[in-house]
Amino acid sequence: xxxxxxxxxxxxxxxxxxxxxxxxxxxxxxxxxxxxxxxxxxxxxxxxxxxxxxxxxxxxxxxxxxxxxxxxxxxxxxxxxxxxxxxxxxxxxxxxxxxxxxxxxxxxxxxxxxxxxxxxxxxxxxxxxxxxxxxxxxxxxxxxxxxxxxxxxxxxxxxxxxxxxxxxxxxxxxxxxxxxxxxxxxxxxxxxxxxxxxxxxxxxxxxxxxxxxxxxxxxxxxxxxxxxxxxxxxxxxxxxxxxxxxxxxxxxxxxxxxxxxxxxxxxxxxxxxxxxxxxxxxxxxxxxxxxxxxxx
Amino acid sequence: xxxxxxxxxxxxxxxxxxxxxxxxxxxxxxxxxxxxxxxxxxxxxxxxxxxxxxxxxxxxxxxxxxxxxxxxxxxxxxxxxxxxxxxxxxxxxxxxxxxxxxxxxxxxxxxxxxxxxxxxxxxxxxxxxxxxxxxxxxxxxxxxxxxxxxxxxxxxxxxxxxxxxxxxxxxxxxxxxxxxxxxxxxxxxxxxxxxxxxxxxxxxxxxxxxxxxxxxxxxxxxxxxxxxxxxxxxxxxxxxxxxxxxxxxxxxxxxxxxxxxxxxxxxxxxxxxxxxxxxxxxxxxxxxxxxxxxxxxxxxxxxxxxxxxxxxxxxxxxxxxxxxxxxxxxxxxxxxxxxxxxxxxxxxxxxxxxxxxxxxxxxxxxxxxxxxxxxxxxxxxxxxxxxxxxxxxxxxxxxxxxxxxxxxxxxxxx
Numbered sequence: 001x002x003x004x005x006x007x008x009x010x011x012x013x014x015x016x017x018x019x020x021x022x023x024x025x026x027x028x029x030x031x032x033x034x035x036x037x038x039x040x041x042x043x044x045x046x047x048x049x050x051x052x053x054x055x056x057x058x059x060x061x062x063x064x065x066x067x068x069x070x071x072x073x074x075x076x077x078x079x080x081x082x083x084x085x086x087x088x089x090x091x092x093x094x095x096x097x098x099x100x101x102x103x104x105x106x107x108x109x110x111x112x113x114x115x116x117x118x119x120x121x122x123x124x125x126x127x128x129x130x131x132x133x134x135x136x137x138x139x140x141x142x143x144x145x146x147x148x149x150x151x152x153x154x155x156x157x158x159x160x161x162x163x164x165x166x167x168x169x170x171x172x173x174x175x176x177x178x179x180x181x182x183x184x185x186x187x188x189x190x191x192x193x194x195x196x197x198x199x200x201x202x203x204x205x206x207x208x209x210x211x212x213x214x215x216x217x218x219x220x221x222x223x224x225x226x227x228x229x230x231x232x233x234x235x236x237x238x239x240x241x242x243x244x245x246x247x248x249x250x251x252x253x254x255x256x257x258x259x260x261x262x263x264x265x266x267x268x269x270x271x272x273x274x275x276x277x278x279x280x281x282x283x284x285x286x287x288x289x290x291x292x293x294x295x296x
Numbered sequence: 297x298x299x300x301x302x303x304x305x306x307x308x309x310x311x312x313x314x315x316x317x318x319x320x321x322x323x324x325x326x327x328x329x330x331x332x333x334x335x336x337x338x339x340x341x342x343x344x345x346x347x348x349x350x351x352x353x354x355x356x357x358x359x360x361x362x363x364x365x366x367x368x369x370x371x372x373x374x375x376x377x378x379x380x381x382x383x384x385x386x387x388x389x390x391x392x393x394x395x396x397x398x399x400x401x402x403x404x405x406x407x408x409x410x411x412x413x414x415x416x417x418x419x420x421x422x423x424x425x426x427x428x429x430x431x432x433x434x435x436x437x438x439x440x441x442x443x444x445x446x447x448x449x450x451x452x453x454x455x456x457x458x459x460x461x462x463x464x465x466x467x468x469x470x471x472x473x474x475x476x477x478x479x480x481x482x483x484x485x486x487x488x489x490x491x492x493x494x495x496x497x498x499x500x501x502x503x504x505x506x507x508x509x510x511x512x513x514x515x516x517x518x519x520x521x522x523x524x525x526x527x528x529x530x531x532x533x534x535x536x537x538x539x540x541x542x543x544x545x546x547x548x549x550x551x552x553x554x555x556x557x558x559x560x561x562x563x564x565x566x567x568x569x570x571x572x573x574x575x576x577x578x579x580x581x582x583x584x585x586x587x588x589x590x591x592x593x594x595x596x597x598x599x600x601x602x603x604x605x606x607x608x609x610x611x612x613x614x615x616x617x618x619x620x621x622x623x624x625x626x627x628x629x630x631x632x633x634x635x636x637x638x639x640x641x642x643x644x645x646x647x648x649x650x651x652x653x654x655x656x657x658x659x660x661x662x663x664x665x666x667x668x669x670x671x672x673x674x675x676x677x678x679x680x681x682x683x684x685x686x687x688x689x690x691x692x693x694x695x696x697x698x699x700x701x702x703x704x705x706x707x708x709x710x
Contacts, residue, residue: 002534003530003531003533003534006526006530006533006559007526007527007530007531010524010526010527010530011527014524014526109361110360110361116546116547116550116573116575116576116579118575118578118579118580121580124580125553125554125557125558125579125580125581125584127557127558127559134558134559134560135558136554136555136558208554208558208580208581209524209525209526209551209554209555209558210523210524210547210551210554211523211546211547211548211550211551211554211576211579211581212550212579214523214547216520216521216522216523216547217523218521219521250527251526251527252527253527254516254518254527254528254531255527255528255530255531256531257516257517257531258514258515258531258535265491265515265517268518268522268527269518269519269522
């Protein structure tokens with residue numbers, strides 16, 4: 001039972017981080033209809049900036065500046081590239097984001113090299129015992145912060161004028177534009193929000209029990225992708241549920257890999273994708289995605 | 297100006313080289329009919345990569361990719377060695393250093409660019425690149441020293457793995473844990489390993505020891521990009537492991553330490569040599585690692601080679617040296633012995649070099665690298681390993697156990 005609870009808690013903490021990144025995917029998709037593949041390199045950029053700035057600025061300031069740099073990078077990508085390509089086929093835009101991702105990633109990997117850059121979280125490697133179940137403080141704080149941030153996001157999405165504008169433009173861009181909503185501004189803001197969410201995810205991702213910043217942090221964003229897809233790419237709630245589902249499934253599959261041997265070793269790695277495919281087979285638009293109606 | 301310390305480091309290694317160089321410099325003149333000094337070069341057969349009294353060796357390293365830090369240390373150490381040593385007291389060695397960025401395709405291209413001007417490869421970094429180049433190295437009769445210890449590399453003719461292969465290496469680590477009472481017969485051990493050759497080779501070592509000592513191995517295979525070891529360590533805790541074996545990279549080592557600490561899984565960790573990097577001692581798991589991690593390694597620590605460390609720091613003041621320096625210096629020492637032996641045979645051609653390489657026996661590098669018994673196809677070149685523990689010293693580790701042959705090494709090595 002302890003094993004199950006440990007794995008479950010670990011899965012939830014991992015899922016909370018996935019949810020932050022997945023939410024970034026969804027926000028961008030809703031605002032600009034672009035499937036953004038840049039989230040992985042933005043994640044690494046945030047982590048790298050926080051690690052490098054921790055020394056001169058101290059942890060808290062470095063965290064803030066690092067998150068700001070990630071948001072700024074997202075903003076620049078939107079303004080310089082995505083915004084200028086408006087009207088291009090969505091598939092081209094998606095490929096463009098892959099290109100941007102590769103360029104940014106290559107430079108970051110070159111800078112990081114084989115070093116492991118440590119981020120001096122004030123809570124370090126400390127852990128908390130909840131009954132028999134141990135979890136690192138970093139992950140516990142990640143769950144709380146992600147929860148608060150996601151709640152804040154939902155409130156803003158529902159009640160702020162930006163949220164209304166974004167929902168309107170996602171619903172029907174043309175009409176929204178006619179109503180005076182500036183689509184460019186909505187899209188830019190969406191990228192900034194996604195950048196912030198990714199930066200926060202990076203902050204916790206590079207703390208205990210995962211080591212400091214190494215290029216492999218990038219792959220976490222790839223796992224958040226199935227989370228966003230299975231939740232429904234245009235559903236913010238779906239991103240949250242999808243993230244948690246993927247995190248827990250991955251943790252359980254890795255932790256019980258001996259019982260799943262008939263499926264082969266290393267099964268935990270493919271679980272996010274299997275869950276995604278299984279969900280999509282049943283619900284092609286994802287768990288909470290808008291079903292596309294096609295008249296024939 | 298830095299000749300002094302360099303000479304001192306050379307002096308420290310003189311014992312190693314004495315036999316080979318002395319044998320060479322006395323014998324070669326004999327074959328040339330009494331001609332002394334550089335004159336013997338004329339009587340030595342050569343083909344590719346020898347111009348006058350200069351030998352050109354290739355280096356395919358990683359200066360900009362994921363193993364850049366290691367690549368720099370290895371290459372600097374290679375360079376440092378050859379600045380101060382000669383072959384047969386006659387030939388100087390020049391290195392043609394090329395950066396693959398750890399991309400096999402780049403490595404293959406760079407090799408085809410350099411292959412007509414080099415006699416042999418002083419260094420090729422990374423199993424994937426060594427594997428990609430294996431057919432060419434074989435057909436071109438290239439003697440090569442990789443910085444990887446997979447068993448498959450020993451199957452490439454002319455390629456000399458610098459120490460024990462991963463399976464033998466970790467079995468020596470098990471032997472150490474058993475001897476120290478940190479592990480008992482019949483215990484359960486969790487082994488986290490990378491998919492692919494490196495991990496499979498390390499796991500094979502665990503399995504062989506398990507068979508001999510009735511250990512129960514809980515296996516957890518991961519990808520090199522997985523860095524959160526929570527699930528695996530949780531699984532180990534539930535299985536009641538008494539030790540954790542690792543055939544991974546430093547990123548996973550620190551994650552295992554963090555989770556084990558969080559969950560109170562107070563058991564020793566045993567790793568193959570790539571699991572450790574000095575940077576781990578700057579992280580939050582430093583204290584746990586210092587008291588729990590044991591690394592089976594082909595090289596010793598800087599404490600035993602202070603002269604080399606001095607020389608290195610003087611020559612490369614901006615680099616924080618890792619134990620890769622010892623590997624780099626050790627592989628150059630081995631190459632020197634191969635070249636000396638070939639020169640002694642009067643045949644510095646590629647074929648002559650391969651012959652000399654195959655003929656090497658009981659090679660000693662003055663304690664830099666574990667004693668090498670010889671390079672035989674498909675067999676671990678050494679049966680011995682050092683056991684290192686992390687410590688606040690240059691290189692980040694100190695020797696817990698000098699080079700020794702564990703109980704299981706001979707059986708596993710073949």
